[in-house]
Amino acid sequence: MTERKPRPVNGEAEEPLTVGAPEVPEAAMAAGEEGEAAADREGAAATAVPTVEELEAEVRRYKAEAEQHWRQFLHAAADLENYKKQAARAREEAVERTRRAMLAVVLSVVDNIERALEYGGQSDTAASIVEGIRMTHRQVLDLLANMGVRPFEAVGKPFDARYHEAVEVVPASVEYPSGTVVAEVQRGYLIGDEVLRPARVRVAREG
Structure with a gap:
């Protein structure tokens, strides 16, 4: 606070008033210096060069991300x-189903x-018709053979449910023992190594 002096009396010269500079507390000065030092440290940290360990860690992280993306x-x-x-x-199976349906x-x-x-072979008058049918029959069989389809023999073979369908049972004989195919009612066909249609057969059975 500024101290006021008494006014001069009887024409005495007035002394100029002086105002002293405020004193700054030492704690405030210390805090200011500390703040400046902290700011300097932050600036230095912002411009610091990464260490080798930090760079290696970055490389490992990028490598892990690249491996994950590759997987x-x-x-x-x-x-x-x-x-x-x-x-x-699926396409092959669809084609095969269509092929089998057409072949059937x-x-x-x-x-x-x-x-x-x-039946035609039993009549002499139908000889020419029978010959024409026989030629047609051979042509159809050739067409089937070109498509991988062929008949298989059943008569005289042991009955096999994979290839034969029994439609009748007949007494066994010396020529056809039990379990042997005696005759074909309908011929069976293979397509490649698979059964396209089993043969319908008569099978010999004892007793």
Whole structure:
């Protein structure tokens, strides 16, 4: 606080008033210096060069991320390849089903031709007709062979449920012991190594 002196009396010269500078507490000065030092340290930290350990840690992190992305890519590629294989199998199965359905129709035609040959061969007057049917029969069998279809023999073979369908049981004999196919009612066919249609047969049984 400024101290006021008494005003001069009887014309005495007035002394100028002086105001002293405020004193700054030492604690405030210390706090200011500490703040400046902290600011200097923050600036130095912001511009500091990363250490070798920090750089190696960054490299490891990026490498781990790259490996993860690569695994994800391989997984997606494997899924795509599996889908392609499944789609290819589905197409092949659809084609095979259609092929079998068409071949079954052709086989029914072959059956009718074979019946005509069997009955027509008993008449001399139908010789020319029978010969024409026989030629047609051979052509159809050749067509089936080109498609991988062929008949298989059943008569005299042991009965096998994979290849034969029993439609009648007849007494066994010396020529046809029990469990042997005696005759074909309808011929069986293979497509490749698989059964396209089992043969319908008569089977010998004892007693």
